[in-house]
Amino acid sequence: MAEFTSQGGILRGQDVVSILFPVAVIPLLFLLRSVFFYVKARSQFPGPPIRNFWVGNLDQTMANDVHEKWLQWNREYGPIFQTWNSPFSRVIYIGDPHIITEITTLNWPKSSAQYAGFRPLSGDALFVQTNHEKWRIQSKRLAPAFQPHVIQAQRPCLAKHLSNFVRAMDVVAEQNTVVDLSSLHILLTLDFVGDIAFGTNLHAISQGRDCRILQLFEIILPELMKCGLFPLRGRFPILQKTRLMYRAIAELRSMAEKAIKDARQKGDEALGTSPRKKISDILATQREPDESYTFSSKELCDNYIAFLVAGGDPTAHTMSFLIYQVLCHPLVLKKVRAEIDANIPFDTTVPSISQVNLPYLNMVIKETLRYSSPGFGTFRVCPVDTTIAGVTLPANTTLALWNPAVHRDPKLWDNADEFDPERWQSGQPKVRGSYFPFSSGPRSCIGQGLAMLEMTMTLATVFRRYDLSLESGFQMEYLPSFTLKPKNGLLVRAILRKF
Template sequence: MAVLGGLLLLLALLLLLAAGLYCCYVRRVHAAYDHIPSAPRESFLLGHLPIFWKMMKKQEFLHDLFLQWSKKYGPIIRVNAFHRVSILILSPEGVKEFLMSPEYPKDRLIYGRIFNLFGVSYLIGVMETFNEKAEELMEKLEEMADGETEFSMLTMMSRVTLDVIAKVAFGLELNALRDDRTPFPHAVTMIMKGMTEMRIPFVKYMPGKQKMIKEVQESVRLLRRVGKECIEKRREAIQSEKEMPTDILTQILKGDALEETRDDENILDNFITFFVAGHETTANQLAFTVMALSQHPEIMERVQAEVDEVLGAKRDIEYEDLGKLKYLSQVLKESMRLYPPVPGTVRWTGKETVIEGVRIPANTTLLFSTYVMGRMDRYFKDPLSFNPDRFSKDAPKPYYSYFPFSLGPRSCIGQVFAQMEAKVVMAKLLQRFEFQLVPGQSFKLLDTGTLRPLDGVMCKLKPRSSPKGFKV
């Protein structure tokens, strides 16, 4: 017993020594960053984490807190979590310095080939799929367009964009719009939720999170299984020298063929990335746009007039039509300013830098938020008002304060694709229907890896007769 007691005492002393050394290390890290403005830490070790955890529990939006901090502490803000210190950059000069830098390129083999894929001829070619799937959405909405049926616009947009990306990128016909039992929409939602929550240190040890983590793992397994089947079938077709669709999957496999060793895990990772990101962001953007237009009938009337003028009674929207829908483009851009589906991005700086007169140490994680900058009156006049004229041809261009698709060499390669898809779906919706929001919604925002409306944008629809004579 005496020996055991001695061992326990020794272990306790070692633990105390380790804790003391760790606290000294944390204090040393703090000393390197404490000159940077920030809200008071709630805990020496936890830093600002308790604040974030409380907000997550209440389903409050973290970027709104950063917006409040920007008004009090300025455009360069410190964020503490244990020994980790990140710096939130809300300065156009900082955005330009880090997001436009060529020091952070994407994987040239994969992204270079896929970037080339998104050329004009390819984009014109996918208009057929955009029209096809958007028409399927219109048919589904017609069934509910009685002025009484309530439904989630976010759900409908998620399903149509899922059908689009599955077919265009991977040759899959998911039929998510018609099949209410399909597991894919829920799987994507869970993966995004997991990506968001796992950014918080030690979240998997928090009470009540085990069920969520299990669902996330099952969702990842589902998409990897489907991805593996798609890859195997496409490889067999390539080996048989059959005619291949020029899609993302083909480009990923061609890139892999150039490598000396086959890396199926990396290919599956890319498959899931494009599958998830390729529809979630566009769906959220469309839902937010419906929400904003429903709250501003004068803007709705103006954009519908443009759609009537450009499209008339046409069912199939042509590539050339998209360029004529200028005000609709402005509406979509303004929607992304207030409600960017991807609210921010992250970079790492390996060298000491000075931004806005504030010294940022080397080897620091940098956070950028287009959501916060888009709502700062420092960069946008009356920032909380929905005003598409901010993006008119003659309006001054935002100076590195608007980056819903990021900027520079790591900007989203599919942004033109996504905006074409959004325009087709939105134009058809405006052409066919009058829509209004169900009363009583909170209009709160939820960060699930992408920014989405908490209540799902509950709507009611009625058929619309346009001045050009189109009637559903």
């Protein structure tokens, strides 16, 4: 028998084998176990074919037409399908409304693996918070700033920025020039949400493309969504786009921190002199019984940025999608115009809250959020294998409750691919869990009332004051970024209406 000399003496060949055998076998067993679970998981749910073993379906889920693929996959593979980011990471898309209802009602936790991709921007803000107890406390503390009477109190601030919006549109009408209305919508929402959340006038409409926050968002948001879908991209910022995103985030958060400091200083100086009306003032000066601030500066910074993103981008894009669809459907435009004209006097520049109680316009907004919802949905996870409606969902796997496919599922909606506001007439039943543009259950969007106020007032103002027409040959194209957005803007001409 061969012998091997070492510092500790002599090792026989059989001793070497006995030492090396476990070292070799353990990785082999781990590999076999991983292969077994991978093969089993691949067969659990259908999904698009994998072209590369190591990157799974990333070539498809990172593509600019992935929103169209979601619809296609739902119809081809059924309401539950899966995609892969690697051999060790998959996402299961849930399109069954009964399962969606169960998950959201019981408030299954958000997927920490996926929301880690959003944290560089929003930290521990409410919408990315994966710790249930921290979410519950934060939600309770934020709620007073989003009560209906507080939201209605934001109307004067919105009216101020809408007046600036109208002045910009009047110039377009007088000069008979083409305007990208989607860009104006983004600038308006930045001005409004920046004012009520940051307490700062961003002057976005007057600055246009020179608005710094607009520029930062254009760097951050497309890359952020890719980091959310594939968290390793953000964790290891190899790509230049990812590194640029981190630098832009640092600049944006610096702006937010300064705004918080200014808001607290102003709040302390004006303590007891007047009621707080702006959301930023309410949150910045909110205190506990021991007089300590309810929110730390970091918590405020996280949530202010989340409000600016979630309250600006999706709202602006919804208005652009809506105007495009209304202009493509003359009968819908006729009904919208008739309702607005009957409720808002001609000499009104910006309507009051009572004047925008417009049922038909509300139906058109709902249909827009169904047909082309800017927000995609939510990522959830369950700690143990769980069976719902006969489907077993595996533990610790990301579940995407994704509304694009659900909102356009022909099995759930009559004429699913048609834009038809009439489907929202009262009395027409909807399957619970088939419509969730603001998410649903306890974690539904805290700012949806604010978004609805901004959309109804802006759209009523636009349709009351202007005759709009699409630029000749224009057809909207869609692009998935942080939300679904117009890829080529919304090019229109505007004429001041005359009575």
